[in-house]
Amino acid sequence: MPESIDPRVFLFTALALLTVYLLLTWYRTAVAATRAGRRVDGWSEPPNFYENAVGFVTNFFDTLGIGSFAPTTSLFKLRQVVSDENIPGTMMIGHTPPVVIQAFIFIAIITVDPVTLITMLVAAVLGAWLGAGVVARLPRYKIQVGMGIALLIAAVTFVLAIFEITAVGGEATGLSGTNLAIAFACLFVLGALMTIGIGMYAPTMIIISLMGMNPVVAFPIMMGASAFLMPVAGLRFLKAGRYGLKAALGLAIGGVPAVLIAAFIVKSLPLNYMRWLVVVVVLYAAILMLRSAVQERRVMQGRGPHTGGFSGGGSA
Numbered sequence: 596m597p598e599s600i601d602p603r604v605f606l607f608t609a610l611a612l613l614t615v616y617l618l619l620t621w622y623r624t625a626v627a628a629t630r631a632g633r634r635v636d637g638w639s640e641p642p643n644f645y646e647n648a649v650g651f652v653t654n655f656f657d658t659l660g661i662g663s664f665a666p667t668t669s670l671f672k673l674r675q676v677v678s679d680e681n682i683p684g685t686m687m688i689g690h691t692p693p694v695v696i697q698a699f700i701f702i703a704i705i706t707v708d709p710v711t712l713i714t715m716l717v718a719a720v721l722g723a724w725l726g727a728g729v730v731a732r733l734p735r736y737k738i739q740v741g742m743g744i745a746l747l748i749a750a751v752t753f754v755l756a757i758f759e760i761t762a763v764g765g766e767a768t769g770l771s772g773t774n775l776a777i778a779f780a781c782l783f784v785l786g787a788l789m790t791i792g793i794g795m796y797a798p799t800m801i802i803i804s805l806m807g808m809n810p811v812v813a814f815p816i817m818m819g820a821s822a823f824l825m826p827v828a829g830l831r832f833l834k835a836g837r838y839g840l841k842a843a844l845g846l847a848i849g850g851v852p853a854v855l856i857a858a859f860i861v862k863s864l865p866l867n868y869m870r871w872l873v874v875v876v877v878l879y880a881a882i883l884m885l886r887s888a889v890q891e892r893r894v895m896q897g898r899g900p901h902t903g904g905f906s907g908g909g910s911a
Contacts, residue, residue, distance in 0.1 A: 602709040603702055606716075610822055614695050617826035617833075621688060624833050625840055645674060646845025654693040654850035657796075658857035659864055660814075663690055664794040665749030666873055667846070668742055669880035677839035679887060680735040682742065683792055684832030685839045687727070689846030691825045693854045698822035700858050701815040708769020711778070715816050716823050718779040719795070722786025723824035724831070730790045731835035736895065738791070739888035745792040746881035752797035753870045753877070765807035774806050786824050795821055 642650075649670045657663035667686050671677060677685050702712070730738065770778055781802045785795050799820070800813040832838050 602713070606702065606713070606819070607699060610695060610698060610819075613823065613826045614691060617688070617691060617829050620830060620833055640841070642841050642845030642848060646676060646842050647849035649676075649842075650689065650693070650846035650849025651853040652849075653846070653853075654690070654697075655853035655857045655861075656869060657694075658697055658854050659861070660796065661753075661870065661873065662749070662794040662796045663694075664789070664792050665746055665753075665877050668746060668792050668884075669873075669876045671842065672880045672883055673876070677842045678735070679742070679884065680733070680738045681837050681839050683730055683738065683790055684829070684835070684837040685843045686792070686846070687790065687825050687832055688829040688838050689843030690850060691822070691829055692847045693850030694818065694825055695822045696851060696854045697858070698815070698818040700854075701818045705811060705815045706768055707812045707815050710771075711769040711775060712816060712819060714775055714779055715782045716820050718782035719786035719789075719820035720824045720827050722783040722788075723790055723828040726787030726790035727828035727831035729787075731831050731837050734895070736888045736891035739884050739891060741791040743881050743885035743888060745788075746877050746884060748793055749797075750874050750877045750881065753874045756797065757867050757870050757874075765809065767806075767808045768812055770806055770808065778802060778806060782820060786820065789821070789824065790828050 649667060653663040653666045653670070656666070664686055667690070668682055671682050671685070672679070730741075733741075782799070785793070785798050789795055795817045796813065799817040800810055803813055803816065804810050829838075
């Protein structure tokens with residue numbers, strides 16, 4: 596009797612196909628925009644050093660457990676790399692290739708119950724599909740408020756990590772029954788929130804620890820969920836034109852080698868000093884983002900009741 600096929604083979608196949616589909620759609624969208632005469636930043640010139648460096652640094656430390664969304668949002672905001680309303684879509688699309696590589700690595704080397712893993716992946720993808728559809732239509736000031744709050748939440752999670760104020764967890768590698776249903780609901784919400792810039796690593800670690808699971812399994816669950824939901828959400832941002840092509844390319848080009856170096860060469864680092872630096876940068880960016888939201892809201896109010904919200908198109 597033939598041996599059963601490892602369920603991870605199906606996950607890897609589905610993830611590869613989904614990622615290829617996103618990349619092809621991304622390419623076709625940029626080509627179509629160019630032919631239509633719309634400006635496509637990054638199509639005629641490559642990403643600059645800063646954009647590539649943001650991709651490298653954020654994905655390097657993401658692989659080691661810090662997370663990439665809050666640092667990316669902060670670094671983009673500090674240098675005004677893309678307009679604020681395009682930051683979520685830019686991260687979703689640009690971070691997809693390096694996060695997919697992380698997912699392959701961590702799902703392959705860390706054992707998780709297949710039913711638990713697939714259930715959480717499905718929940719996160721459904722949440723992201725819903726969340727991206729909402730975020731892609733929001734006016735600029737609402738996105739700025741959402742990202743400002745997301746950055747504040749991220750700063751709190753970094754401080755909790757520094758002082759090791761987290762649930763201890765257990766040794767289980769899977770869930771069932773009521774606990775699995777609760778985890779499904781939690782990952783659905785996290786998937787939706789990720790589209791506004793709230794990273795999944797720290798919340799996922801807390802959830803699985805409270806459920807009595809081994810905290811190590813947060814890596815394949817979080818990376819796998821992110822890898823599946825980011826192409827799905829990215830497709831909606833592509834359709835809405837809410838992203839910056841040049842910056843997204845920088846995240847992808849800089850991020851892929853960073854993941855490989857962190858996973859196979861560096862493997863681990865004392866991260867508390869880096870977390871403190873991230874806390875400072877993230878808090879400063881949160882203040883800037885919320886201040887921008889207040890200024891944008893005042894401008895909108897000055898336009899009168901019939902002007903509506905901001906409806907900015909993307910770069911592609």
